[in-house]
Amino acid sequence: MHRDDRDTIAQRALTGATRPGSGNKLRGDSTVYTLSRQRELDVLRVLLQEHRCRYRTQLRLLDEPQSRQRPGTIDRSTLAAATWRRLDDIEHALHALEGGRYGVCTGCVSDIPIDHLARHPAANRCPVCSSARPPAPVEHRLGG
Secondary structure, three states, X not given: OOHHHHHHHHHHHHHOOOOOOOOOOOOOOHHHHHHHHHHHHHHHHHHHHXXXXXXXXXXXXXXXXXXOOOOOOOOHHHHHHHHXXXXXXXXXXXXXXXXXXXXXXXXXXXXXXXXXXXXXOOOOOOXXXXXXXXXXXXXXXXXO
């Protein structure tokens, strides 16, 4: 897929142009939505692969010997640990994409909006489920 196509689809995704309920007509055809969503997921696949490549490069650079750490900089091991976590999230997202589960909320099992996935490509929960608080413990709800 050409970069211009990715940019166009990513822009449409960020504006919610193909999301049901976004005010845009989909001609009442779920097939149009399905095909459009699949194209947008294909773009997100490329984005995930680019993120994976970037994190792998960052880890290689962090692994290179350094004479000494400069004052005021983040510890390399802390940065490497955070990068490993992000890389792991990206790998899980790519695995879910291959298995046809990418873009489906693990909380409510609905489609995660493309605009949310464009901003958070490794997301596995929709914005509603992500922001929902876990239920309070029974003791707290009963006033005990």
